[in-house]
Amino acid sequence: MNAIASMDRRSFLVGSTAGVFSLGFAIPFARAQGAAGAVREINAWVVIHPDDKVVIRIARSEMGQGTLTGLAQLVAEELECDWSKVSTEFPTPGQNVARNRVWRNFSTGGSRGIRESHEYVRQGGAAARMMLVAAAAKRWGVAEAECTAANSVVTHGASGRKLGFGALAADAATMEPPKEIRLKDVKDWKVAGKGVKRLDTAPKVDGTLVYGIDLRFPGMLTATIRDCPVQGGKLKSFDAAKVEKMPGVRKVVAVDGTGVAVIADGYWQAHKALEALPVEWDMGPGGKTSSATIDAMLTEGLTAENVFIGTKIGDAKAAIAGAAKVVEAVxxxxxxxxxxxxxxxxxxxxTADRCEVWCPTQNGEAALAAAAEAAELPVAKCDVHKAFLGGGFGRRGRSDYVRQAVLIAKQMPGTPVKLIWSREEDMMHCAFHPVTKCKMTGAFDAAGKLVGLHMRISGQSILASLAPQGLQNGMDPVVFQGLNGGGAEGQFGYDVPNLLVDHAMRNTHILAGFWRGVNLNHNAIYVESFMDELARAAGEDPLAFRRKYLKPKHRAVLDAACERAGYGKAAPGIFHGVAQIMGFGSYVAACAEVSVKDGKLKIHRIVAATDPGTVVNPAQIERQVAGSFVYGLSAALYGECTVKDGAIEQTNFDTYPVLHMDEMPKVEAVLVPSGGFWGGVGEPTIGVAAPAVLNAIYAATGKRIRSLPLSKHDLRSA
Amino acid sequence: MAVLTINGKRHDASVDPETPLLWVLRDTLGMTGTKYGCGIAQCGACTVHIDGVPVRSCSLPVSAVGEGKITTIEGLADNGKLHKIQQAWIENDVPQCGYCQSGMIMAAAALLAEKPNPTDTDIDEAMTNICRCGTYQQVRAAIHAAAKA
Structure with missing residues (x-):
């Protein structure tokens, strides 16, 4: 695990004179042109050591999703290196800025880590290989075309001469980068496409992996913060004198006008002092909001006239008005x-001259920008060192905690300060999965054919909360994930001649954010639950009904799941439910097997099919699929944050339960890559988790669950 | 002053006796393999053994440890040889983000010590740790694999 080693290597010393600290990593890692035998950067992506060790640079963050391993596989495939010699490291966002963004985008979200960068990282590996081959050819005085690279060795075919990558690295680093690069055909892959094990497992089983929260530096202090319980509220006052003399407390500081932090020797001392600190808040206009007021606002949006149109095919309203039969559900x-x-x-x-941050982040460059802004220093005088993330799920795409840490450290110049949020702070202050309601209206003609569908979404916009510059004439296009009329990202799966999807944007003071699966989560529930309702209304089997209207790729992936699951052949007392959706560039479907006995749900097994176009690591995709059910079913069964007096009421896992081991169904992943495209896999499957189970519950009980979480509903037969 | 035996070694920690063991381990002694997740004994990320019994160290005042012998994730291997649970974790490629895994592994090691051949029900009852990435399926497989090892 080179990234961890390098973090140690870069650990800095705080000087004895105030404000002086030296940074071992201040020089971007060597484009080293030193003595022979030194570690060589062949290009931005590939570093080769004299002993043949290969270090592959990974720009995207690793938060458990396995992208680090997948990206390394892609580089290694083109590099033709020995996979057993590969380790990885994270370049810093500051180095990216200093080198004209040679690693391009650091942002790790939207299941884009691999699908957005596969081409240029493979080119990076291929270019390095070509430079190694060129170096060998030059040394032997032969044509490059006569030499080949495989398994970290360049061979001259005619003479049988061989040189290892380590021996060639110094020369290769001086070669001109190739102008033309031809990438391998996927069918010729040897390392990529295989279910190799993750590269980052060993330090995760013995406690040695240093997460952001584990960082320790000489002289470091620890801070913990309380921000206004109501988002948008302000800090009015606090009585520092009441806690300043508590053991270990160093300083009590206001942060950004909205929060207060205690800086102490250790976390527990900071936490106890913060608990004892008298604070007064100005809750602001959001303080009057509750779950009931939000629900009323969303309900109004279900019939509002002034809306944003996401997808419009034909005339759904006319089709509904002239229908033989109309089905409606909210x-x-x-x-x-x-x-x-x-x-x-x-x-x-x-310090007045420099600011350094270490943090778990899904967006290193955004974290750098946030740090520089908070530090009031130019970006060139700041850097962010990315730690492995103890989970991301979209939360760590925001840099609010980075800003806070810098604002706190600024009040202790020259001293490293680690800001740790309590779980309670964490639960109350995120950008939450947006709240929405949806009215679905379906129209059948006299022949029983589905001829019209109107999907009215009423609710929050993530872009309006976090990135209003991304709105298009006020409309948030992200709202329509999985509902698009066309395109490669998230196409609506059903051919319905008259389709209207529109959005009544209804925002509150509570921030909405990117939450693993994002808007696909609820959109899939709305579409796939309602398709079940339509099938039942038409008196048809839910799978057969769907198959009549599904586009070919959507249908193929649903068929793959249902075939493996043995749809329609469930054992007595067991019931099937199905769902499909396209999102993040991939087609996914699930068939859930459940039973409900005395009102108690048991999810026995879920078969989930994925067509991501191209598979980089099947073993890791299987884990993402299984994990997606844990995340999606946690949300479906238990996940709810309610609002009282403007504040989120759930503060820890006792009031915000999640799925445990004993509830985990057996998940079988079926991969059906159809080739020719690259879809994401970290998120889309979450979309089908809830609707497949909800539809199976209907099959088992006749109860149609239209609001989550499931824990609010009584599944006992009436 | 708390006198603790951790992974076979004596440690003296000058801390408030009410300080949870978790923060003594992490902040005072620098043993950061044991994680903070919730602070209220719900998630299990902070699981350590005291005299072989799994304990959630976030909610245990250090003064309550007494003479108990503490084992943390750093001390689970025996002279550099990984515990069979750790080995099974590697072979089954269990961790995703890995943050909950110290606690998972400590809970699983305690389970195997008590029940060398646990059933799925035993696993369900003993493994109440929270994983948000969703490694439960691999955790179960790895425990069964370690039992057979």
Whole structure:
């Protein structure tokens, strides 16, 4: 695990004179042109050591999703190196800026880690290989075309001469990068496409992996924060004198006008002092909001006239008006917290001349920008060192905690300060899974054919909360994930001649954010629950009904799941439910097997099929699929954040339960890559988790669940 | 002053006796393999053994440890040889983000010590740790594999 080693290597010393600290990593890792035998950077992606060790640079963050391993496989495939010699490291966002963004995008979200960068990282590996081959050819005085690279060795075919990558690295580093690069055909892959084990497992089983929250530096202090319980509220006053003399407490500081932090020798001392600190808040206009007021606002949106149109094919309203039969249902989806296992944290050192931050982040460059802004220093005088993440799920795409850490460290110049949020702070202050309601209206003609569908979503916009610059004439296009009329990202799966999907944007003071699966989660529930309702209304089997209207790729993946599951052949007392959706560039479907006995749900087994186009690591995709059910079923069964007096009421896992081991169904992943495209796999399957189970519950009980979480509903027969 | 035996070694920690063992381990002694997740004994990320029994160290005042012998994730291997649970974790490629895994592994090691051949029901009852990435299926497989090892 080179990234961890390098973090140690880069650990800095705080000087004895105030404000002086030296940084072992201040020089971007060597484009080293030193003595022979030194570690060589062949290009931005590939570093080769004299002993043939290969270090592959990974720009995207690793938060459990396995992207680090998948990206390394892609580089190694083109590099033709020995996979057993590969380790990885994270370049810093500051180095990316200094090198004209040679690693391009650091942002790790939207299941884009691999699908957005596969081409240029493979080109990076291929270019390095070509430079190694060129170096060998030059040394032997032969043509490059006569030499080949495999397993970290370049061979001259005619003479049988061989040189290892380590021996060639110094020369290769001086070669001109190739202008033309041809990538391998997927069918020729040897390392990529295989279910190799993750590269980052060993330090995760013996406690040696250093997460952001584990960082320790000489002289470091620990801070913990309380922000206004109501988002948008302000800090009015606090009585520092009441806690300043408590053991270990160093300082009590206001943060950003909205929060207060205690800085102490250790976390527990900071936490106890913060608990004892008298604080007064100005809750602001959001303080009057409750779950009931939000629900009323969303309900109004279900019939509002002024809406944003996402998808319009034909004339759904006319089709509904002229229908032989109309079916209508209203659904809702609550706020949810990501609840990463590692609470938010960041460690910062600030001086008037430089600011360094260590943190778990899904967006290193955004974290750098946030740090520089908070530090009031140019970006060139700041850097962010990315730690492994103890979970991300979209939460760590925001840099609110980075900003806070810098603002706190600024009040202790020259001293490293680690900010750790309590679980309670974490639960109350995120950008939550948006809250929405949805009215579905379906129209059948006299022949029983589905001729019209109107999907009215009423609720929050993530972009309006977090990135209003991304709105398009006020409309949030992300709202329509999985509901698009076309395109490669999230196409609506059913051919319905008259289709209207529109959005009544209804925002509150509570921030909405990207939450693993994002808007696909509720959109899939609305579409796939309602398709079941339509099938029942038409008196047809839910799978047969869907198959009549599904587009070919959507249908193929649903068929794959249902075939493996043995749809329609469930054992007595066991019931099947199905769902499909396209999102994040992939087609996914699930068939759930459940039973309900005395009102108690048991999910026995779920078969989930995925067509991501191209498979980089099947073993890791299987884990993402299984994990998606844990995340999606946690949300479906238990996940709800409610609002009282403007504040989120759930503060820890006792009031915000999640799925445990004993409830985990057996998940079987079926991969059916159809080739020719690259879809994401970390998120789409979450979309089908809830609707497949909800539809199976209907099959078992006749109860149609239209609001979550499931724990609010009585599944006993009436 | 708390006198603790951790992974076979004596440690003296000058801390408030009410300080949870978790923060003594992490902040005072620098043993950060044991994780903070919830602070209220719900998630299990902070699981350590005291005299072989799994304990959630976030909610245990250090003064309550007494003479108990503490084992943390750092001390689970025996002279550099991984515990069979750790080995099974590697072979089954269990961790995703890995943050909950110290606690998972400590809970699983305690389970195997008590029940060398646990059933799925035994696993369900003993493994109440929370994993948000969703490694439960691999955790179960790895426990069964370790039992057979």
């Amino acid at each position: 659904y809702s989806y609550p706020y949810q917290n990501h609840a990463t296992m590692e609470p938010m944290n960041a460690t910062a050192v600030w």
